[in-house]
Amino acid sequence: MIQHWNLFLAFFRVGMLGYGGGPSSIPLVHKEVVEKYKWLSDDDFADILALGNSLPGPIATKMAGYIGFRVCGILGMLNAVLATIIPTITIMIVLITSLNSFRDQSWVSGMTQAVVPVVGVMLATLTYDFFKKAKGNLGWLYTILLALGSLLLIEWVGVHPGILIFTLLLSALVRPMGKKGEESKAAVRKEQSS
Secondary structure, three states, rough: HHHHHHHHHHHHHHHHHHOOOHHHHHHHHHHHHHHHHHOOOOOHHHHHHHHHHHOOOOHHHHHHHOOOOOHHHHHHHHHHHHHHHHHHHHHHHHHHHHHHHHHOHHEEEEEEEEHHHHHHHHHHHHHHHHHHHHHHOOOOHHHHHHHHHHHHHHHHHOOHHHHHHHHHHHHHOOOOOEEEEEHHHHHHHHHHHH
């Protein structure tokens, strides 16, 4: 029961503070799930995020559903998804009703514009953490090449991020990369030669 309560609180906080949609909620989910409750490792979180981004629908609810299922089964999944969407639905109803009457006021537009830099900093921090993790697994050269290649394909060629993520996941299944993959290959070769 305590685990269900913690699950609800974690995703309720994400739902309440994830102003700006999915991208702004990702660092909050990471903080709750990896750092605070330690339900997932950084590697697991990165894998779930990558797979979740390649599927249709809002990332926060997809992650809540999967993490809730992983922590507490089907009831955990329902608990986490409800905890994520209830604050949003409630706030939407209250804010739209009240802000409609104040939408011409300068403080309303100032309030929404002031949040953008904060969300940007949160995303930059998470991106830096992912770069450090990728550097540890792939090295700087592959990390920078993958980042620049992804930027080129997504921004200038127009490839959908889901297609790129799916392709990278598929290539990782076919040919594991990084130090861990090389270490496991070396161990297999050593075992076979013995």
